[in-house]
Each structure stands twice: as C-alpha cells, then as structure tokens.
Amino acid sequence: MAGQLLLVDDEPGLREAVKAYLEDEGFTVHVASNAREGWDLLQQTAPDLVISDIMMPQVDGYEFLKQMREDPRYQALPVIFLTARGMTSDRIQGYDAGCDAYISKPFDPDELVAIVSSILKRRAAATQTSGDGETPDIADMARQIAEIKAMLSQRGGIPQTPAPIKIDFTPREQSVLELVAEGLMNKEIARRLETSVRNVEKYVSRLFSKTGTNSRTELVRYALEHGLTK
Template sequence: MNLESDPTQAAAAPETPATPVRLLLVDDEPGLRTAVKAYLEDVGFAVTTANDGEEGWTVAQELLPDVILSDVMMPRCDGYGLLKKLRADERLGGTPVIFLTAKGMTADRIAGFQAGCDDYIPKPFDPDELVARVHNVVTRQQRLLAEAARFADADIGQLSKQITEIRSLLATGGTKKPATASEHVFTPREASVLQLVAEGMMNKEIARRLETSIRNVEKYVSRLFIKTGTASRTELVRYALEHGLVD
C-alpha cells in the first residue's frame, strides 16, 4: 500500500453518507492496520480493526459492520475461514466482504470469489482505489436493499398469479435446467428464503416464518439476486423453478 498520495486526493472521493459507513478491517500486520485505518477515517468511514480472523469474527458479531476488509493469510483463522463463518451467520450473511491479500494470481482471485467475497484487492494497493472499491460495494448493497424493499411492497396477489403462471408453463412445455453445485452455492438460510419467495411469500411473511428481521430477509433476497443474476422476485422465482432450485 502506498500512502504517499497527496492527502487532498481524499477530498475527491465520493461523499460518505451522513451516518458513517462502519468498516471492520481484519489484518495481522499492525503497520498496515494503522495506515489503512487512518486513511479510511480521514475520508469519513468509521473503522474498527481486528488482528486475525478469529478476533474479526468476534468483533463482527458485536459491531454488525456495513463492510468487512479482510486479509487472506492470517494466523488462527484466515480470510476464507472468516468468510465461511460470516456467510453462514443469520445477521452477517449478507455483509459485503473485500479481500486484501498479497496473492495476486488469477487462480487465487477466482478462489476468493468462489468463496463468496464481493471484491478482491491484491497488495500493494493504492489507498484511493481501496476507497473507491469500498464505496462501490456500499452503493451496490444499498441499491439491492432498496430494490428488495420495493418488491416487498408489491401486490402479493399479482406475484402469486405470476408464480402460478410460471409453474404452469414449466409443467406443460418447459424442462428444468439441471443446476450444478459450482453454479449455485447457497447457504442454508439463502435456500430457505428462496423456497419461501417461490411460494409467494413477501418479506414480512418470510421474516415471521424464519423468526428474523425484515432487513435480514432483504439482505438474503439481495444476495439471491446477485448469485442468480436476476433483478426482481418474478425473475428470481422463474430462474429457481427453471433450474430446479425449489420445490
């Protein structure tokens, strides 16, 4: 990481929201933690740090950060181990994760994305690029949550009618496209949400059924949009039915 950039460059970064974005920085290098934390705080983020994946997991459960920046190679619990715990957690499963690592090979980047990270920045990196990428994932997450909330207010009768029509079309003329494990890797909670969406339930009903918050459901629906490449509940249901992902 090169921190010799002109400090005035930080002012050119996109404006942060009135409520600072909460970042959790997980890295076992003290010098890097200090430098990155200082730079990100200068541009308006609220930054909490952790020494490794094990401590990062503990802090994440208390902080519920908006974005997690994590090194990959760390003692006790590495970045992949931390990511696995996050994706399986009820409250943290939808949290964007950016990997910071010295590994820059294509195979390593692919491994990071397959593990479920949202972005991947090899060290050394430019701090302004890091800020831009953090803003990117925050903006994308906010947009997806807003989209999920908009569909949560959709007419349940109309959506149910569309789902019935999709099921009918598939039953009479379509064939299911087999889905391979590499194509769709859902957490148990994501799979449960997908099944309930396919049954025509809206977010409030899903939240009650799964005994969780509506915001958590919105996060899971957003992640399902990302993983399936869809942009609406109707598209998501059609995709799930066509690929045999739901009953």
C-alpha cells in the first residue's frame, strides 16, 4: 500500500538502505538525520507514518514522539520505533510513550514493510469516508442512536449493567463518547471540541478498541447499556 513516510535515523548507511527498500515497495520516503530535522520535514511533508530511531543526539526518539503527541496535528499520526534497544523494558517504554509498533535492530526489511502496510491499511479502513468526510451511513447515525435509546428505555429507563471489565477513559475520550452518543459527525465533534477531525478519528478508534466494538452504533449501545454515557 503506497503512502508518504518520514524516516528519522542518525545512521546514514541504515537510513539510506531502509529508504531504498521502502521506495522499492512503492512508498515515498522522506529522510532526516535527527529529530529536529525530522520535525521540520514533518511539517513540510505531512507524512502518513513516521519511522524513528530512539538513540539520537540532542533530541532522542522519545522526546520526538512526545513532541508529536503534544501537537494536535500529529496526535493520531502512526509512529514506528526502529531501534537497537530491544529489551522488554525498552519496548514497554516505547508503547507507553505512544508508538504504534516497536521493531528491534537488526530486523527483517520484509517485516518492516508488512508492519507499515498493516498500520496504513487499518488507518485507511478506520477513516474510509464518503464525500462529506464521514462513513457512508453517517446520515442515519442520529436516527439509529435514537432507536437504540428508545429500545433500551422501553421498560422505564435504560437498563445499566457494569461493564465486563473496568474501562478507564481519558477526559477527552469521554467527551468524544458523549458526542458520538448524541449522533454528531466527526466534523461536528471536532468543531465542538476545537480539535482536528484526525484527532476525533483517533479517539473514536480508541473507544472501539477499549469497548471491543466495531461501529458507532455498537459503541453507543455498549456505552448506554453499561452506564458509560448518558
């Protein structure tokens, strides 16, 4: 699956080898030798995914990732760490920092391509839209949600049972959940929360993951049945 990639690594040989391999697979690859250069290229090229080393001079990969996650424009941007730090504790630290995948050097280039392709395909599937920027059936969302609420309220109130597992939503995830339950589209949610549509898509994806649901209607039904929203 073609896409725009940003590769940040301070090892010239590896950087060029990875760039060449990815380009042979159809990707467009922009390269940077350090995180500061990577940050500049990030704003210039708007890549679909970032591949970054961790151990780099001045600004390391963790700081680079932190900078991205603190910027609303890049909070949902997929990031892969490609690094020589391969201990389990390193991997945990990477995922805790917010990376989407962690690959230890030395690595199989085919595995890197497979992971990049998989992440981009999932992202494309999650954000596949119609002309108005929403899923094709989004116009029916409010009606479906109203029907769910009516059905669950037939016995004098929405029956609520504890969720099978304790779910901890961040304040922003909870806000997005409440607005999804109102039947708002991603663009409307983005305007209400003064954020980007990409960020809303990211939060909705996280809500799907945390609740084990696959659609907005399933998410709303789950949330109502378990008292996760009003």
